[in-house]
Structure formats: C-alpha cells, structure tokens
Amino acid sequence: MPVELNHTIVAAHDQYVSARFLADLLGLQVGPPDGPFTPVVVANGVTLDYYDRALDDSELGPEITPQHYAFQVTDEEFDAILARIRAGNLPYWADPHHRTPGEIRTRGRSRAAYFEDPNGHNMEILTPS
Structure with missing residues (x-):
C-alpha cells in the first residue's frame, strides 16, 4: 500500500471557530466532532483535525506554534x-x-x-x- 497522509492535528484556541473559518474560505464542510477533534476534510481525503490547545493539560500549556x-x-x-x-x-x-x-x-x-x-x-x- 502506498504511503498517504491521512490527517493532521491543527492546534486552535477555539476549534469550532477555526474549522468553520477554513471551511468557509475554502468552500468545504466542517465534519461532525470526532472525539476531541473538529474535522475539515479536503478532496484527497486528508483531514485537518482542529483541537483546542487549551484542552491539552500537558506542561506546554495553551500556546500555539504557528x-x-x-x-x-x-x-x-x-x-x-x-x-x-x-x-x-x-x-x-x-x-x-x-x-x-x-x-x-x-x-x-x-x-x-x-x-x-x-x-x-x-x-x-x-x-x-
């Protein structure tokens, strides 16, 4: 089987707002929540899974690296x-x-x-x- 990118996690301050922003600009749909993620699927099947960084309880805190x-x-x-x-x-x-x-x-x-x-x-x- 060839290697393909399936999904990537996109850190966000508000995953719903961020997913809607991208979907609206690109003319895509926001998918239903999938666990802690809000997905936006592009035409080749790759999913951008938006995730609220504030939900991450790691020592990294809510900072987002662009x-x-x-x-x-x-x-x-x-x-x-x-x-x-x-x-x-x-x-x-x-x-x-x-x-x-x-x-x-x-x-x-x-x-x-x-x-x-x-x-x-x-x-x-x-x-x-």
Missing part, C-alpha cells in the same frame, strides 16, 4: 477563495513571510496567496503550475 498548511486548488477555486478573503477584508500576501501585502504570487501559470487563520497558522492557496 504552522504552514498549503492547499492546491483549481484556478476557479483560487478566484473564489481570494474573493471570499477580500470580501472578509482579511489580509493576504504574495509570500510566506508576509512581506508583500495585498498581492498574489505568480510563477508561470501558477498563482499563490497566503493568509492567516484565527490562530496565526500560515495558510496558502496555490494553483498547479
């Missing part, structure tokens, strides 16, 4: 997502370091844009090259 999540989308999906980002007055950038605000990156036929979720995770949408 991560990067990239979503490959069609040109039409890119346009629709970017329109929702703009309609929500959300900041976005053409680069992962957020040095080029309000622009998208273009390389050949590929486009990309970066935005932050409510927890500071760096989200990217990109089209195939």
